[in-house]
Amino acid sequence: xxxxxxxxxxxxxxxxxxxxxxxxxxxxxxxxxxxxxxxxxxxxxxxxxxxxxxxxxxxxxxxxxxxxxxxxxxxxxxxxxxxxxxxxxxxxxxxxxxxxxxxxxxxxxxxxxxxxxxxxxxxxxxxxxxxxxxxxxxxxxxxxxxxxxxxxxxxxxxxxxxxxxxxxxxxxxxxxxxxxxxxxxxxxxxxxxxxxxxxxxxxxxxxxxxxxxxxxxxxxxxxxxxxxxxxxxxxxxxxxxxxxxx
Numbered sequence: 001x002x003x004x005x006x007x008x009x010x011x012x013x014x015x016x017x018x019x020x021x022x023x024x025x026x027x028x029x030x031x032x033x034x035x036x037x038x039x040x041x042x043x044x045x046x047x048x049x050x051x052x053x054x055x056x057x058x059x060x061x062x063x064x065x066x067x068x069x070x071x072x073x074x075x076x077x078x079x080x081x082x083x084x085x086x087x088x089x090x091x092x093x094x095x096x097x098x099x100x101x102x103x104x105x106x107x108x109x110x111x112x113x114x115x116x117x118x119x120x121x122x123x124x125x126x127x128x129x130x131x132x133x134x135x136x137x138x139x140x141x142x143x144x145x146x147x148x149x150x151x152x153x154x155x156x157x158x159x160x161x162x163x164x165x166x167x168x169x170x171x172x173x174x175x176x177x178x179x180x181x182x183x184x185x186x187x188x189x190x191x192x193x194x195x196x197x198x199x200x201x202x203x204x205x206x207x208x209x210x211x212x213x214x215x216x217x218x219x220x221x222x223x224x225x226x227x228x229x230x231x232x233x234x235x236x237x238x239x240x241x242x243x244x245x246x
Contacts, residue, residue: 006226030049030073031049034048034049041099042066042098048069049071052074062105078172097206118211118212120209123215126167126183127215130188132162143245144242150236154224163223167183170183182219182220186209219241
């Protein structure tokens, strides 16, 4: 498998430890790493991965992790393996997502998922942390000012912003990247671009997210350096990918 895409940069050490380039790891491999690092979930229970006996509903999936620390994981699918990868790399953030789901479920009166849980699910599947030392740069992203941000302000983006993919479905797409791959952004203003420091900021930011409408879209191939072709001005003129703000 090809893990060369920049979206996998925060996960390099784990990718090598699990030999993911050669294929999917076993549950024993995943659990050995979780145990070695003492990884826990929001209630302090040891995090472990197990193969579910059947398909769980979204509510049962989140509740099971919250109550047991066990993450249902189909080891024969990259989707679930990459979910485990994010759990191992950013357990604080994933635990906070899971705890937020649990809290929201307690306030739901029927099986329908509310807007809060919709937003949490979007972040879990397609989330991107947008870390910026300049509070004005994320505004350009929100306004879909793609050329201004990624061409005119390219140097500022390269030196004052960082982008961290935490959505496992988006990571799965990055195994075979294409122009329209789109993440949903959790904006983080920070004096430092350190990925580990950003995790706590991301956990705190979750408290302010009530609806998917708060999560701006980002075609991640437009991030400088994430596609060699995006140095060309015409790259951002593709309105099928870099859509103007409606």
